[in-house]
Amino acid sequence: MTVERVTATLKEVLIEEFEVEEDEIVSGANFFEDLDMDSLDAIDLIVMMDKKLGIDLKAEDAQKIRTIDEFIDLIMTRV
Amino acid sequence: MRRVVITGVGVLSPLGNDMQELQEALVASKSGVVHVESWSEYKDFNTRVCGLVNWDAYKEIPRKSRRSMGRVAIMAAKTMMDAVKDAGLSEEQISNPRTGISFGSTMGSDEALFDSIGTIAKEKTFIGQNSMSFLQFMSHTVAANIAAMFKIRGRNIPACSACTSSSMAIGIGYESIKYGMSDVMFVGGSEEAHPYNAGIFEIMAATSTRYNDTPEQTPRPFDTERDGLVTAEGAGTLVLEEYEAAKARGAKIYGEIIGYATSCDGEHITTPSSAGMEQVMRLALDDAQITPDKVGYINAHATSTPKGDIAESHATYAVFGDKTPISSTKGYMGHLLGGCGVVESIIGLISLKTGLLPANKNLVKVDETCAPLDYLFEHRYGNHDIVMNNNFAFGGINTSLIFKKIEE
Numbered sequence: 001m002t003v004e005r006v007t008a009t010l011k012e013v014l015i016e017e018f019e020v021e022e023d024e025i026v027s028g029a030n031f032f033e034d035l036d037m038d039s040l041d042a043i044d045l046i047v048m049m050d051k052k053l054g055i056d057l058k059a060e061d062a063q064k065i066r067t068i069d070e071f072i073d074l075i076m077t078r079v
Numbered sequence: 080m081r082r083v084v085i086t087g088v089g090v091l092s093p094l095g096n097d098m099q100e101l102q103e104a105l106v107a108s109k110s111g112v113v114h115v116e117s118w119s120e121y122k123d124f125n126t127r128v129c130g131l132v133n134w135d136a137y138k139e140i141p142r143k144s145r146r147s148m149g150r151v152a153i154m155a156a157k158t159m160m161d162a163v164k165d166a167g168l169s170e171e172q173i174s175n176p177r178t179g180i181s182f183g184s185t186m187g188s189d190e191a192l193f194d195s196i197g198t199i200a201k202e203k204t205f206i207g208q209n210s211m212s213f214l215q216f217m218s219h220t221v222a223a224n225i226a227a228m229f230k231i232r233g234r235n236i237p238a239c240s241a242c243t244s245s246s247m248a249i250g251i252g253y254e255s256i257k258y259g260m261s262d263v264m265f266v267g268g269s270e271e272a273h274p275y276n277a278g279i280f281e282i283m284a285a286t287s288t289r290y291n292d293t294p295e296q297t298p299r300p301f302d303t304e305r306d307g308l309v310t311a312e313g314a315g316t317l318v319l320e321e322y323e324a325a326k327a328r329g330a331k332i333y334g335e336i337i338g339y340a341t342s343c344d345g346e347h348i349t350t351p352s353s354a355g356m357e358q359v360m361r362l363a364l365d366d367a368q369i370t371p372d373k374v375g376y377i378n379a380h381a382t383s384t385p386k387g388d389i390a391e392s393h394a395t396y397a398v399f400g401d402k403t404p405i406s407s408t409k410g411y412m413g414h415l416l417g418g419c420g421v422v423e424s425i426i427g428l429i430s431l432k433t434g435l436l437p438a439n440k441n442l443v444k445v446d447e448t449c450a451p452l453d454y455l456f457e458h459r460y461g462n463h464d465i466v467m468n469n470n471f472a473f474g475g476i477n478t479s480l481i482f483k484k485i486e487e
Contacts, residue, residue, distance in 0.1 A: 019142045036143070044209045051207060
């Protein structure tokens, strides 16, 4: 699985499920400070990415993510 | 004793999505009941009729508030938005500790329940479940979500008693203000359409199945050709305020709640009790300190089931005799379950405002086992100033509300 595919999937989920504006999805964006998400959103983001990519993400991973870059890095360690 | 008035209204119903639309559709005798072909995917399930709300502008509710709501709470939140705007209350008034809410529904979101529980039961795992499903289908989802969305700080009393949910919520709001616990109460209820709602009634042989191709001809409260109830969806909110405060701020006043009662049959879990229905009407009249002859219109619960309509007609006759105009407005839109009490109360307010005594839609020939009441076969107009709204639920839970036109 490539970084490009993970990035595209994350972008799609953020836009469709969390109604984030496309131009807000930039590499350093913080989920909580910049994208108006919270801890429950983080859990649901993990669940959705897990289903979309078929990777092994756990609910506790939600506590580790802060920015889009960090989250993509985390996913790449699991593929 | 503190007086309680209604200063804001919001409604989503199969007959219209605001009070004016609802009024016009009633006057035009329209039907909100439609044929639902998609229900044919369920085996051995025969009803195909349902009252549906034509509204899905979900994005009017902000995402952070909406994510924990199913359709049942989203519709209620929309009516709350409309009612708050209608009442013209400030944010400070809404979040005052003496402003509370009471909302109910029979079920949380059936759709969320099916999506979530079905998978968990089959696969025996919670992995893959999101954090929002439970918040969408829990019993008090409407009250909880509205409280969070509107930053309610006062009392929150969910009223989840099936078909009396929203009439009970109105009663709770009325008593909260009357007895000094709150100054403002947002009250109402909701239900979303789902084949499950119809299915549970079909198991009990209580749904309409003979009018699937002519949905506008069912349900038929009190009629000899009635064949059961028609489930429906919808929501409504009333803003209740203490009268002197409402008057002081120059609020528009739709009417006053002068009486309310809730009481139990204490008998069968589903079979309606005429004695229980009679009791709750008498208790509400006592609370209002009026005699039965002062009531100019009764909005009956009558759902078009064989037993319920008969029992209610005899209870009503025992209290009122045969001179008080009565109709069940379920013939126009079906049975909104948790939403029926508030929507039918709003119809009562329309009656006070316009004088309309709405006809029993689809009533052609009264079942001869029903008591001899003044059934409205056509619309009439009166100059009455008091109406009663009755609702009855599984568990033998009964409510009766009495509304009065406010003197100018």
